[in-house]
Amino acid sequence: MAHDTELYPLDRIVRAQKAAADAGLDALLVSPGPDLRYLTGYQALPLERLTCLVAPAAGEPFLVVPLLEQPAAEASPAGALDVEIVGWRETEDPYALIASRLPSAAAGLRRVGLDNHMWAEKVLALRSALPGVEQELAGEVLGALRMRKSAAEVAALRAAGAAIDAVHDAVGEWLRPGRTEREVGKDIADAILAAGHETVDFVIVGSGPNGASPHHELSDRVIQAGEPVVVDIGGTMPSGYCSDSTRNYCLGPAPADYLRAFGVLRAAQTAQCESIRPGITAERLDAVGREIIAEAGYGEQFIHRTGHGIGLETHEEPYIVAGSARPLESGMAFSVEPGIYLPGLYGARIEDIAVCTEDGGERLNLTSRDLRVL
Ligand code: ZN
Ligand code: ZN
Numbered sequence: 001m002a003h004d005t006e007l008y009p010l011d012r013i014v015r016a017q018k019a020a021a022d023a024g025l026d027a028l029l030v031s032p033g034p035d036l037r038y039l040t041g042y043q044a045l046p047l048e049r050l051t052c053l054v055a056p057a058a059g060e061p062f063l064v065v066p067l068l069e070q071p072a073a074e075a076s077p078a079g080a081l082d083v084e085i086v087g088w089r090e091t092e093d094p095y096a097l098i099a100s101r102l103p104s105a106a107a108g109l110r111r112v113g114l115d116n117h118m119w120a121e122k123v124l125a126l127r128s129a130l131p132g133v134e135q136e137l138a139g140e141v142l143g144a145l146r147m148r149k150s151a152a153e154v155a156a157l158r159a160a161g162a163a164i165d166a167v168h169d170a171v172g173e174w175l176r177p178g179r180t181e182r183e184v185g186k187d188i189a190d191a192i193l194a195a196g197h198e199t200v201d202f203v204i205v206g207s208g209p210n211g212a213s214p215h216h217e218l219s220d221r222v223i224q225a226g227e228p229v230v231v232d233i234g235g236t237m238p239s240g241y242c243s244d245s246t247r248n249y250c251l252g253p254a255p256a257d258y259l260r261a262f263g264v265l266r267a268a269q270t271a272q273c274e275s276i277r278p279g280i281t282a283e284r285l286d287a288v289g290r291e292i293i294a295e296a297g298y299g300e301q302f303i304h305r306t307g308h309g310i311g312l313e314t315h316e317e318p319y320i321v322a323g324s325a326r327p328l329e330s331g332m333a334f335s336v337e338p339g340i341y342l343p344g345l346y347g348a349r350i351e352d353i354a355v356c357t358e359d360g361g362e363r364l365n366l367t368s369r370d371l372r373v374l
Contacts, residue, residue, distance in 0.1 A: 006152040007239060008041035008077055012145070013053075013061050019141045021057035025113040027102060028055040028138050031122055034312035035115040035142050037240055041077025044069070050094040050122060053083070054102065062086050062101065064094055095129035105132030113138030143317040147309050148331045154355050156241040157310065157333050161353055161364030163195040164243035167233060168367045172374045177225040177251050181205040185218040188233055197235030201242065201314055204232035211347035214304055214339060226252045228262075228346045228371075234314055242314045244335055245365040246351035249372045261298060261340045262348050262371050268292040269350040269369065272306060272336045276354055276361025282324035289338040290322075298340045307335035310353055328356045333364070 016039055020028050030036045030053040032044035040063070044051045049066040051073070060083075065073045067087040074085055086101075088094040103109045112130065114123055116139035127135060149157070167188060174187035185203040192200045206216045207223040211230040223229060229251065234244035248262065268289035275288045286306040293302045305321035308314070310333055318326050320334055337351030352365040 004041070004077075004152075004239070005080075006150075007156055008038075009150070010081060012039050013055055013081065013083065015145060016142060017055050017057055017061065019145060020055065020113060020138070023113070023141045025111050025136065025138070025141065026057050026109050027112045028053070028115075028141070029098070029112055029118070029126060030055070030115045030138065030142075031118045033115060033117045034240075034316075035117070035138070035146075038142070038146055038312055040081055040083070042073060043076070043240070044073070046119075048121075050088075050125075052094070052098065052122075054098055056102065060084065064088060064098055066090075066094075093129075095125045098126070099129040102130070105130070109133050111136055113141055115139070115142065146311055147317040148329060149311060149333050149355065150331070153241065153311060154331065154333065156237065156239040157353060157355065158364050159239070160197075160235075160237045160241050160243035161245070161366070163197055163237065164192070164233060164235070164245045165365055165367045166195045167191045168231070168245060168247045171231055171247070171249060172372065175205075175223070175229060175231070175249055175251065175374055177223055177227075180220050180222050181207055181210065182218045182220055184223070188231070192233060192235045196237060197243065198238045199236045201234045201236055202232070204230065204246075206230040206232075206347060208346055209344050212341040212343045212345060214341065214347070214349065223251060226250070226255070228254055228258050228348065230347055230349055232349065232351060240312050242310055242312070244310060244314055244351065244353060245367075246337060246349045247367065247369070247372060248348050248350065249374055251374055253373065254371060258346055258348070259371070261301075261342065264293055264296040264298060265338060265340050265348050265350055266369060268338045269336060269352070272338065273352060273354055273361060273363055276328065276336075276356055277359065278330050278356060279327050282318055282320045282326045282328065283322050285328070285336075286320050286322050286324075289336075293338060293340060301340045301342060302338055303341055304339065307337050307351075309334045330356055330358045332356045
C-alpha cells in the first residue's frame with residue numbers, strides 16, 4: 001500500500017508525543033480507530049486481540065500487534081514509520097508486554113492518555129497491567145491536532161464533498177411518489193459507493209412527518225405526492241475522510257407554510273456560512289442562525305446544535321454549539337446544518353461542510369441549497 005505522506009505525514013506521532021507532554025501525559029495508548037489511522041495511516045481492524053500504539057511522551061513509540069496481524073501492519077503505512085512493530089504470540093499477554101516496555105508508576109509513569117474509543121475490556125486490562133497509573137482520555141490532546149486540518153486533509157474533504165454532491169444531483173432520479181423511503185435509500189446507497197466512497201455511513205430519507213425527526217433513517221413508509229423530503233447522506237472515501245450533506249426535496253408544489261419555514265432556514269444557513277472566519281466562536285456561529293430562526297418564530301423547532309467537525313470521523317471536534325467559546329481557526333472543517341422540525345408535519349435541514357480559511361470560509365458542498373421540486 002502506497003503511503004500518502006501528504007495526507008498522513010510521517011511526523012504525526014512526534015507531534016502527538018509533544019502534545020501529550022504539554023498536557024502532562026506520560027504516554028498515549030491508541031487502539032484501532034480514527035486516532036490510530038490519523039497518527040500512522042494504519043487502518044487496523046478493531047479486534048478482541050490487542051493492537052495498540054504506545055507513544056511515550058519521552059521515548060521511542062512502538063506498535064503492539066497480534067503476531068498474525070504483523071504482516072498486515074508492516075505492509076500498511078505504519079510499516080514506513082520509524083516505529084518498532086512488536087508482535088505478540090497467541091499465548092502471550094499483550095498488556096504485560098506493554099507494561100514491560102514502559103516505566104512503572106514508581107519509576108515515574110503517572111498518567112496515560114487512552115484513545116476515546118478504546119474498548120472497555122482493553123481499558124480495564126491496561127489498568128490492571130499498569131497499577132497506580134492514572135488513565136485519562138487522550139481525546140482532547142489528539143482532537144486538538146485532528147481538528148486543524150492540513151491542506152491535504154482539506155483537499156480530501158473537498159473530494160468527499162464533490163462525491164456526495166454528485167449523489168444529491170441524481171436523487172431526483174429515484175425519489176418518486178409511491179416508492180418507500182427504503183427503496184429510495186437503497187438506490188442512494190448504491191450511488192454513494194458508485195461516486196467513489198468506500199463505505200456508506202448513513203442514508204436518511206425523511207418523508208413528510210418523518211422529516212421532523214432529525215436522525216430518522218429509512219422506513220417502509222410510502223412517499224406521497226406533495227410531500228417535502230429531507231435527504232441527509234454521507235460516506236467515507238478511500239482516503240479515510242468523510243462526506244455529509246443534506247438537501248431538501250418536494251414531490252410537487254410544497255405547502256405554503258413549509259415554504260415559509262424553508263425560506264427562513266435557507267436565510268439562516270446562508271448567514272451562518274457567510275459568517276465563518278477565523279476568530280468567530282463556535283457559539284456565535286450557532287447564534288447567527290438561531291437568532292434568524294427564532295425571530296421568525298421557529299426557535300423551539302431548531303432542536304439541535306448547528307454542526308459538528310468532520311474529518312476521519314463524521315462527528316468530531318469542533319462542535320458548533322451554544323456554550324462553546326472556542327474560536328474557529330483556519331483549517332477547521334465542520335458542518336453548518338440548521339434545521340426546523342414541525343412534529344407530525346415535516347422538517348427541513350440544509351447542511352454543507354465548510355472549512356474556515358485564513359480570511360473567511362469555504363463551502364465544500366456546492367450543489368444548490370434551494371428546495372428541489374421534483
Ligand atoms: Zn448530515
Ligand atoms: Zn452532519
